Amino acid sequence: MDRSLYTELAERSLAGDLLEDALCVRLLEDAQLELLPLLDAAYQVRRVHHGHKVSIHILNNAENGHCPEDCAYCAQGRGSEAAIVDYGMKSEAEILAEAQRAYAAGGHRYCMVFSGRGPSPRRIQQLCHLIKTIKARYPIEVCVSAGLVDAAGAQALKAAGLDRLNHNLNTSEDRYPQICTTHSYQDRLDTLHHARSAGLEVCSGMIIGMGETAAEIIEVAKTLRSLGAESIPVNFLVPIEGNALTYANELTPTYCLRVLALFRFLNPSADIRAAAGREGHLRSMEVLCLYPANSLFLDGYLNTKGGDTQRVLRMIQDAGFTIQSEIPLEDLLHQQNDSRESFAVEGHQVQLKTDHDLKPSMQEEGTR
Ligand code: SF4
Numbered sequence: 001m002d003r004s005l006y007t008e009l010a011e012r013s014l015a016g017d018l019l020e021d022a023l024c025v026r027l028l029e030d031a032q033l034e035l036l037p038l039l040d041a042a043y044q045v046r047r048v049h050h051g052h053k054v055s056i057h058i059l060n061n062a063e064n065g066h067c068p069e070d071c072a073y074c075a076q077g078r079g080s081e082a083a084i085v086d087y088g089m090k091s092e093a094e095i096l097a098e099a100q101r102a103y104a105a106g107g108h109r110y111c112m113v114f115s116g117r118g119p120s121p122r123r124i125q126q127l128c129h130l131i132k133t134i135k136a137r138y139p140i141e142v143c144v145s146a147g148l149v150d151a152a153g154a155q156a157l158k159a160a161g162l163d164r165l166n167h168n169l170n171t172s173e174d175r176y177p178q179i180c181t182t183h184s185y186q187d188r189l190d191t192l193h194h195a196r197s198a199g200l201e202v203c204s205g206m207i208i209g210m211g212e213t214a215a216e217i218i219e220v221a222k223t224l225r226s227l228g229a230e231s232i233p234v235n236f237l238v239p240i241e242g243n244a245l246t247y248a249n250e251l252t253p254t255y256c257l258r259v260l261a262l263f264r265f266l267n268p269s270a271d272i273r274a275a276a277g278r279e280g281h282l283r284s285m286e287v288l289c290l291y292p293a294n295s296l297f298l299d300g301y302l303n304t305k306g307g308d309t310q311r312v313l314r315m316i317q318d319a320g321f322t323i324q325s326e327i328p329l330e331d332l333l334h335q336q337n338d339s340r341e342s343f344a345v346e347g348h349q350v351q352l353k354t355d356h357d358l359k360p361s362m363q364e365e366g367t368r
Helices: 004-014 021-029 035-050 092-104 121-137 151-160 185-197 214-227 253-266 278-290 309-318 329-335 360-367
Strands: 053-063 109-114 141-145 164-166 201-203 206-208 231-236 271-274 295-298
Touching: 004 035, 004 253, 021 214, 021 253, 035 253, 053 092, 053 271, 092 109, 092 121, 109 121, 109 164, 121 141, 121 151, 151 185, 164 185, 164 231, 185 201, 185 214, 201 231, 206 214, 214 253, 231 253, 231 278, 231 295, 253 271, 253 278, 271 278, 278 295, 278 309, 295 309, 309 329
Parallel strands: 053 109, 053 295, 109 141, 141 164, 164 201, 206 231, 231 271, 271 295
Antiparallel strands: none
16 A cells, blocks of 8 residues: 555645545555554654643443433433443532542543433532532633523533533434434534533544444534534444444444544544443453543442443553643552553463463363
8 A cells, every 4th residue: 555645645635625524435445545544644743733741531330320311322212121330310429539549640621421312400509519620720721511401501510610512423413313312413402502602612423333324424524524623532442342333333443543543533633532331342442542542541430330440540541641730640549559560461460380281181181
């Protein structure tokens, strides 16, 4: 493959050129395009806008389950039989303690997530109070994900000091009715427009693996570009038992990385987050996500656990990146009972093999 194509991709993305759909499809599907040069080209763009920093986001399910909506991928919706722990809105003390914990863990941004269709005016008031208190106590940015928000709600949240509103598009407009019937793609777009009009930063992303085509991924990535989304979580479907949708199409680590690169080329300055499902879908290639993406979730997702915190921080350090936090990465690793002096792989200390490990055939013989 002619190397000039990779250079051209990086240069055009940095210049603000919108890549043609046909070229975007090639990025996802053309096996002739090699993964490492593609990731390097995406990294050139990432480096200009975000350097070597990784922005760590920590989620707090401030309210979990009991949602009347029927999003097929979600364990909290009415169609799901997943064995999650349902609860109403956490107490103020709990939410504030978790904000403190997120800050101490190196979180650049604290994301409060509320299940449900959308907040009532009373809930908006509660959120405003929480946002003001958190911002007064900790130097951390605050993001809220609370479902559909109207114009007045978005303005009130902005006035309270909210930095970002999250509301994911999740899939393409055409596929939306197959994924959810209780609200529409347009409802979701409207919320994003209200956030934008109120002066809030917009966080909105997609879930890959719900049967979408390459063209649909490109459509969503371009829609988010036209919205000027500052933050784009790219999720990979997490197959939660009991959900209506646990599998639609196979994802390979290479494909997931190509998707992240595509989002980077189309949204060069955005925070591209390798979000839910990255551990399971990227597997042994997880560290490569740091080249197109500049952001990760730490401490798991809404209802599923993620990678071990120390392992993820060490992965960032090993690859030569650092974190966007007032707390140095080295200090965080130290706090996590870093075991640098003893050799450990994936959290497993050195253990000597036993006689049984070394001579399995002898053991078998002995039992004959
Ligand atoms: S994604 Fe949000 S709106 Fe949809 S079911 Fe889950 S909590 Fe409810």
